[in-house]
Amino acid sequence: MSSAFGYALVAALGNVVGALAVTRRAAGELALIEHFVAFGAGFMLAVALVEVLPEAFARSGPAAPALVLAGYLAVHFTQHTLTPHFHFGEETHAVNRVAGTSAVVGLLLHTFFDGVAIASAFLVRPALGLMVFIAIFLHKLPEGVTVSSLMMAGGRSGGQAIGAAAMLGAATLAGVALTDQISFLVHHGLALSAGVTIYVAASNLVPEFQGKRVHKLPEGVTVSSLMMAGGRSGGQAIGAAAMLGAATLAGVALTDQISFLVHHGLALSAGVTIYVAASNLVPEFQGKRGWKLPAAFFAGAATFYVTKAILDSVS
Numbered sequence: 148m149s150s151a152f153g154y155a156l157v158a159a160l161g162n163v164v165g166a167l168a169v170t171r172r173a174a175g176e177l178a179l180i181e182h183f184v185a186f187g188a189g190f191m192l193a194v195a196l197v198e199v200l201p202e203a204f205a206r207s208g209p210a211a212p213a214l215v216l217a218g219y220l221a222v223h224f225t226q227h228t229l230t231p232h233f234h235f236g237e238e239t240h241a242v243n244r245v246a247g248t249s250a251v252v253g254l255l256l257h258t259f260f261d262g263v264a265i266a267s268a269f270l271v272r273p274a275l276g277l278m279v280f281i282a283i284f285l286h287k288l289p290e291g292v293t294v295s296s297l298m299m300a301g302g303r304s305g306g307q308a309i310g311a312a313a314m315l316g317a318a319t320l321a322g323v324a325l326t327d328q329i330s331f332l333v334h335h336g337l338a339l340s341a342g343v344t345i346y347v348a349a350s351n352l353v354p355e356f357q358g359k360r361v362h363k364l365p366e367g368v369t370v371s372s373l374m375m376a377g378g379r380s381g382g383q384a385i386g387a388a389a390m391l392g393a394a395t396l397a398g399v400a401l402t403d404q405i406s407f408l409v410h411h412g413l414a415l416s417a418g419v420t421i422y423v424a425a426s427n428l429v430p431e432f433q434g435k436r437g438w439k440l441p442a443a444f445f446a447g448a449a450t451f452y453v454t455k456a457i458l459d460s461v462s
């Protein structure tokens with residue numbers, strides 16, 4: 148607990164340091180912190196998938212997969228469904244005051260689980276705790292930049308912007324302090340925070356630098372409309388979409404021919420599927436307003452369980 152708290156304190160201070168870079172308009176620091184977004188995303192995702200998930204599955208047993216999914220969905224709900232305007236990175240356009248305040252509230256669950264992640268990982272073993280701390284710390288500076296610049300874009304003072312970042316840091320410390328007090332978090336904090344970490348890395352940080360602005364529609368439509376926008380004919384556009392379909396068929400045909408794919412195709416495609424779902428599709432609608440898109444997203448996750456129940460009863 149004590150060493151976890153010390154590391155969490157450093158992570159929490161990262162929020163404030165990020166905010167100070169914004170309020171002091173330190174251009175050099177802000178440019179450096181921007182690179183933390185890409186580096187932090189890679190490190191976080193690697194720690195979440197390679198180190199945290201296997202430990203979470205060992206700790207939470209059969210409940211683990213659903214808890215990871217619940218952590219992921221909870222961040223989407225608080226940060227993007229209940230919140231009118233939120234995205235990672237420095238806020239560069241004017242927003243209303245409510246946007247700043249609601250982003251702080253929406254981020255509290257995520258930053259609380261930043262702390263739960265550190266504490267839960269230290270409960271498993273110190274080396275894991277240290278690795279998770281680094282992963283969390285790397286996105287704490289951009290997190291401070293995000294929330295403080297959003298507050299200032301909404302017309303708040305520099306002091307209020309730093310106060311908002313400090314609140315997020317305090318939520319992280321609360322996460323550490325509460326984890327070994329609440330028996331549910333002792334057992335399942337790691338699985339829940341794995342889902343939260345995957346959301347932050349794959350759906351908040353990766354979309355910030357992937358150059359997503361071009362993509363607006365599902366795969367077939369995107370490729371053909373991109374080709375058309377690039378001055379190609381309708382026939383060439385349909386041909387390009389057909390090539391993607393052919394690549395999919397080739398994947399199916401080759402999987403049982405290549406022994407490596409027979410054994411490891413599922414694990415590799417799990418990573419690909421996480422990228423497509425969390426880094427390509429979710430960012431497409433996470434900034435859009437209204438209840439229909441979030442409702443469709445949560446219904447998609449719920450329908451998975453209905454489908455699974457049907458398949459389980461049949462087999």
Ligand SMILES: [Zn+2]
Binds near residue numbers: 232234238239240
């Ligand atoms: Zn914005």
Ligand SMILES: [Zn+2]
Binds near residue numbers: 257261286287290347
């Ligand atoms: Zn965070």
